[in-house]
Amino acid sequence: MRANGPLRLGVLASGRGSNLEAILAATTRPDFPARVAVVVSDREQAQALERARRRGVTALWLNPKDFGDRAAYDAGLGRVLDEHRVGLVCLAGFMRILTPGFVRAYAGRILNIHPALLPAFPGLHAQRQALEHGVRVAGATVHFVDEGIDTGPIVLQASVPVHPDDTEESLSARILVEEHRLYPEAIRLFAEGRLQIAGRKVVVRAAGRPGAGAPASEASL
Ligand code: GRF
Numbered sequence: 001m002r003a004n005g006p007l008r009l010g011v012l013a014s015g016r017g018s019n020l021e022a023i024l025a026a027t028t029r030p031d032f033p034a035r036v037a038v039v040v041s042d043r044e045q046a047q048a049l050e051r052a053r054r055r056g057v058t059a060l061w062l063n064p065k066d067f068g069d070r071a072a073y074d075a076g077l078g079r080v081l082d083e084h085r086v087g088l089v090c091l092a093g094f095m096r097i098l099t100p101g102f103v104r105a106y107a108g109r110i111l112n113i114h115p116a117l118l119p120a121f122p123g124l125h126a127q128r129q130a131l132e133h134g135v136r137v138a139g140a141t142v143h144f145v146d147e148g149i150d151t152g153p154i155v156l157q158a159s160v161p162v163h164p165d166d167t168e169e170s171l172s173a174r175i176l177v178e179e180h181r182l183y184p185e186a187i188r189l190f191a192e193g194r195l196q197i198a199g200r201k202v203v204v205r206a207a208g209r210p211g212a213g214a215p216a217s218e219a220s221l
Contacts, residue, residue, distance in 0.1 A: 120133075
């Protein structure tokens with residue numbers, strides 16, 4: 001556990017919130033080194049807000065209409081996260097592109113999950129893109145957020161097979177199982193101080209061995 005208590009997470013979500021649910025489930029385990037401090041959504045009806053409230057976690061709707069532009073919205077977001085002393089921002093199906101100013105303010109402290117093996121199929125409808133391209137293997141990626149769309153340094157990836165009769169729904173469901181496993185694992189590694197960004201690469205230090213590390217793709221999960 002960290003000297004100053006568990007890492008405080010701010011989860012940003014716009015919809016269903018199944019990744020949030022996986023994070024909430026993991027972070028309620030006593031030995032997990034992080035807790036969800038606040039959940040913020042840009043959509044009032046997001047199921048994610050409901051999931052957080054059900055578990056007694058502060059859940060806030062930040063209405064984009066209350067802000068003049070994207071920079072103002074992101075400044076508001078930053079104020080909420082700072083108020084809740086958030087150490088790591090986790091995007092979990094957050095459907096807004098963060099402004100460069102926000103990304104800079106939280107540099108190296110924002111994670112995202114994407115339902116594809118990046119750098120393949122960034123952006124919307126990744127699973128549909130994968131099926132249309134005819135790939136045999138698909139998957140999920142947790143990455144740090146930089147100023148691009150799904151372009152930041154990769155923390156963890158997991159692959160799943162694509163079956164000949166897959167639909168967008170069946171492939172998405174198979175990928176989602178991996179997402180729910182990967183995201184809490186990546187948060188744990190961050191909370192344990194084991195992730196180091198080195199240019200495009202993320203080095204994952206072995207547990208209990210500060211300074212020693214291997215590229216994330218070689219780390220065993
Ligand atoms: C997930 O597929 C995630 O990879 C993508 O958006 C989806 C969110 O699903 N970024 P949920 O809201 O976590 O259920």
